[in-house]
Amino acid sequence: MKPSPVAKKTRVTRGHWQWCVLTSVAIALLSIMPQIHLSIIRGRDWNGAFVSSQGDEFYYSAYINALIDGRPRKNDPFDSGQNKSRRGVGESTFSIQFIPPYVISFWARTFRSSASTAMIVLIAAAGFFASLSVIWLIDAVTNNYRLAAAGTFFVLCLGGLAAGSPLYPTLPFLRRYQPAATFPLFFLFNFLLWYSLTGPLKRARICVALACVTLVVRDYDEAIAYFTKTLGFRLVEDSPQPGGQRWVLVAPEGSPGLRILLARAATAAQERSIGNQTGGRVGFFLQTSDFPGTYARLRERGVRFLEEPRSEPYGTVVVFEDLYGNRWDLIAPRGSEGPWIDRPQ
Numbered sequence: 001m002k003p004s005p006v007a008k009k010t011r012v013t014r015g016h017w018q019w020c021v022l023t024s025v026a027i028a029l030l031s032i033m034p035q036i037h038l039s040i041i042r043g044r045d046w047n048g049a050f051v052s053s054q055g056d057e058f059y060y061s062a063y064i065n066a067l068i069d070g071r072p073r074k075n076d077p078f079d080s081g082q083n084k085s086r087r088g089v090g091e092s093t094f095s096i097q098f099i100p101p102y103v104i105s106f107w108a109r110t111f112r113s114s115a116s117t118a119m120i121v122l123i124a125a126a127g128f129f130a131s132l133s134v135i136w137l138i139d140a141v142t143n144n145y146r147l148a149a150a151g152t153f154f155v156l157c158l159g160g161l162a163a164g165s166p167l168y169p170t171l172p173f174l175r176r177y178q179p180a181a182t183f184p185l186f187f188l189f190n191f192l193l194w195y196s197l198t199g200p201l202k203r204a205r206i207c208v209a210l211a212c213v214t215l216v217v218r219d220y221d222e223a224i225a226y227f228t229k230t231l232g233f234r235l236v237e238d239s240p241q242p243g244g245q246r247w248v249l250v251a252p253e254g255s256p257g258l259r260i261l262l263a264r265a266a267t268a269a270q271e272r273s274i275g276n277q278t279g280g281r282v283g284f285f286l287q288t289s290d291f292p293g294t295y296a297r298l299r300e301r302g303v304r305f306l307e308e309p310r311s312e313p314y315g316t317v318v319v320f321e322d323l324y325g326n327r328w329d330l331i332a333p334r335g336s337e338g339p340w341i342d343r344p345q
Helices: 005-031 033-045 057-068 099-110 115-142 145-162 183-198 200-206 220-230 268-273 291-300
Strands: 212-217 233-240 246-252 259-264 282-287 310-312 315-321 327-333
Touching: 005 033, 005 115, 005 145, 057 099, 057 115, 099 115, 115 145, 115 183, 212 220, 220 233, 220 246, 220 259, 291 315, 291 327
Parallel strands: 212 259, 282 327
Antiparallel strands: 233 246, 246 259, 310 315, 315 327
């Protein structure tokens, strides 16, 4: 028994999330592996210290600690908190990069943690969210979540080798707090850019749609009267054109899409095609959600039906002719199968 499309889609969605979460957790664990190693070898002497591969991370940690302590943005994190005013303290490397440390210090104050603990958590969070952003980007481009998971390890673990950066003790992108704090945003930006160029909204903006089809008629007013009064269509447009022609569009009530252009025959060849544009085939299909009601109304208005309604695998259908002899199908699709498609004649 074949799985239903809904069940298949659910399994695919679960598969996406499983691979995404497992990859992100694996990268997060790999990111804090040096920290775990330090806590194991130091034991009770660990004292909450964090592993650092860059000499300036201690300065950034001190600045975060100053913000946790309530110091202003412009401050010297090494003055023991004596200078708590802005006077005499200018911009510095710390103060001009204020967004990441403000975010980090906010969460540290919220959970009553130290700057050292915040720096440790930042490593794990950076690894987790960086992998999420990378796997989303690769999956969006390739539409293959398994390849996206493998590609995430390749990008984050081996990408630094191309730049000559070592993989130990920490991965290059985990340098705190820059670029660790904002690194995922780069891939998130690329994902959103890709989605904006290829997503459903973009496809909807550039789609090509069939706007109308032409029905050759003998007289404009005669055709308008038939389609509006007999078939119950609405007159969408009736605009004069050069040479005595008119641009006449009609459409069924409630139909937002395809319209019929009623074009008066202008040549002998066009006159011969009136009523026979499709060589005797059914050429037009009028779909309804209320077959009995629509059928009864059309019969009362004098529409000429060529047969009795019949049930087909695709729905209920009956053939009728318009005032010129063109054949139409009045059809009610069965169930929720959607608009009817071509069938044998």
